[in-house]
Amino acid sequence: xxxxxxxxxENRPGRLEAVTQALYDSKVNIIAFTIQDRGDFGLxxxxxxxxxxxxxxxxxxxxxxxxxDVVFISVPDKxxxxxxxxxxxxxxxxxxxxxxxxxxxxxxxGICCLELxxxxxxxxxxxxxxxxxxxxxxxxxxxx
Amino acid sequence: MEIKYWNKEFETxxxxxLKKLQLARLKETVSHALRTPxxxxxxxxxxxxxxxxxxxxxxxxxxxxxxxxxLRECYPNGLLSVPLDEVVRIHTSSGTTGTPTVIxxxxxxxxxxxxLVARSITATGAxxxxxxxxxxxxxxxxxxxxxxxxxxxxxxxxxxxxxxNTKRQIQLMRDFKTTVLHLTPSYMLHIHSKIGECGFSVxxxxxxxxxxxxxxxxxxxxxKVEDLFGIDVYNSxxxxxxxxxxxxxxxxxxxxxxxxxxxxILEINDPKTREDLGAEKEGEIVFTTLTxxxxxxxxxxxxxxAFVHKGECKCKRAHRRLSxxxxxxxxxxxxxxxxxxxxxxxxxxMRIPQVGNNYQIYxxxxxxxxxxxxxxEIYSKMFGxxxxxxxxxxxxxxxxxRAAIVINAAIELHExxxxxxxxxxxxxxxxxxxxx
Numbered sequence: 196x197x198x199x200x201x202x203x204x205e206n207r208p209g210r211l212e213a214v215t216q217a218l219y220d221s222k223v224n225i226i227a228f229t230i231q232d233r234g235d236f237g238l239x240x241x242x243x244x245x246x247x248x249x250x251x252x253x254x255x256x257x258x259x260x261x262x263x264d265v266v267f268i269s270v271p272d273k274x275x276x277x278x279x280x281x282x283x284x285x286x287x288x289x290x291x292x293x294x295x296x297x298x299x300x301x302x303x304x305g306i307c308c309l310e311l312x313x314x315x316x317x318x319x320x321x322x323x324x325x326x327x328x329x330x331x332x333x334x335x336x337x338x339x
Numbered sequence: 340m341e342i343k344y345w346n347k348e349f350e351t352x353x354x355x356x357l358k359k360l361q362l363a364r365l366k367e368t369v370s371h372a373l374r375t376p377x378x379x380x381x382x383x384x385x386x387x388x389x390x391x392x393x394x395x396x397x398x399x400x401x402x403x404x405x406x407x408x409x410l411r412e413c414y415p416n417g418l419l420s421v422p423l424d425e426v427v428r429i430h431t432s433s434g435t436t437g438t439p440t441v442i443x444x445x446x447x448x449x450x451x452x453x454x455l456v457a458r459s460i461t462a463t464g465a466x467x468x469x470x471x472x473x474x475x476x477x478x479x480x481x482x483x484x485x486x487x488x489x490x491x492x493x494x495x496x497x498x499x500x501x502x503x504n505t506k507r508q509i510q511l512m513r514d515f516k517t518t519v520l521h522l523t524p525s526y527m528l529h530i531h532s533k534i535g536e537c538g539f540s541v542x543x544x545x546x547x548x549x550x551x552x553x554x555x556x557x558x559x560x561x562x563k564v565e566d567l568f569g570i571d572v573y574n575s576x577x578x579x580x581x582x583x584x585x586x587x588x589x590x591x592x593x594x595x596x597x598x599x600x601x602x603x604i605l606e607i608n609d610p611k612t613r614e615d616l617g618a619e620k621e622g623e624i625v626f627t628t629l630t631x632x633x634x635x636x637x638x639x640x641x642x643x644x645a646f647v648h649k650g651e652c653k654c655k656r657a658h659r660r661l662s663x664x665x666x667x668x669x670x671x672x673x674x675x676x677x678x679x680x681x682x683x684x685x686x687x688x689m690r691i692p693q694v695g696n697n698y699q700i701y702x703x704x705x706x707x708x709x710x711x712x713x714x715x716e717i718y719s720k721m722f723g724x725x726x727x728x729x730x731x732x733x734x735x736x737x738x739x740x741r742a743a744i745v746i747n748a749a750i751e752l753h754e755x756x757x758x759x760x761x762x763x764x765x766x767x768x769x770x771x772x773x774x775x
Contacts, residue, residue, distance in 0.1 A: 261724030
């Protein structure tokens, strides 16, 4: 499965700066990110071009971080497609733990990054193929 | 001023008779203590094989001190000196680490304790026509039950509400025209700030007296509470090892707490040299129980610092007067009247693998009440990357701490490496509270 980098951060000035600087120093490129805020702290989730390298760089600096399994899905940037994806997963009883997305090429390509409770990639690919959604592997995604 | 006595004979014994009584009771206490393996071994080593080896009160000095660690090591029944059949109640309290300490009471022990509390209440001028609202916690904490039974014995109308629920407290004070309160000084000040919110005024209440204890406070705070409420405030001192409240209490003259010396031998000791200190010299309070059969304690080091006032009280009680507590010889914290040791908090943190070894304890005031904040670090090697996991961890630390110290702490999670590094000298406790 593709990997997303999760980092525990305190909610105070300078934390985002420190993390991004550390990633820049280790020549990691950030493709997308999201932060879940919980008051005193937050969880930052990053799609990066070199997840392992990014993880090692941050872990080495002492950050509480982890690589999590995710699925990158190419979703055509047209009305109704996210809904279609959600319906497909519902029909197959797959729960979405967390999700974020962004438009890569307006009116053409959107990317959904999903954390699912189903970890069997073969099964996931099969289900998504039925809905004509394309699962991107990491290399593909980072080279877009 | 009218002086009321509960037990005039014992309260007004002259010094000589009091000493004679103490000696007789000390002998009895020693013979009870010798029934426990702990004291048997310890007293034998000190050359005391029976009560006959105690000839004068000075022989007390031959007896080694008993410490909180001794109580922990004797847990659960190493200091029980009567058959369990004779025990009617136990009170445990938190030890300095995970192991609690326990005090057993026979029916007679509870009866003695109750009588001392009744005596204390009477000394403040209160009596059967008073309505007594007991706002100290019930249960294992001795503050609640101790005053409760004493107040009933005096014949007061007792409202056993226990701690917390401020609005209900104020409502009951008004509805039942409460005249006497028993609570911590910080909670008393908190109550004052809430009376207006309940739509009442202090004047609409019928309060006359408050017994404030379980937390150190100053003469200024007494004055402040007396002015705010228009009442008399009496200082109270007790500790679970010496039953609980009713060890020392102020009389109507409010000039130090009469220590009931027919029930306890009081020594003030230099914490370093162990030398016996005279009046007006600050030292560690050391107590010997004189009337407790189930768990006699000899020369128990309380770790509380105070001194004895010079001279005699106008109330004619020979029992010496103890000052306000001036400090502790250890690092015990008092949070809203509850005793907490940093080591207890540390022990909880150390057994939760998902948090690091570094921690910090913050104490703040939230209004007039204490707030305990425990700061811990996420342990990076155990971090799984889920938000749910982080929140569950926070809850786990909170619940385990509550189980250990009986206090709801606010938990703050930090990134690894943010808190002071775990070394002997790191400042683990930051107390920003202003002294009451």
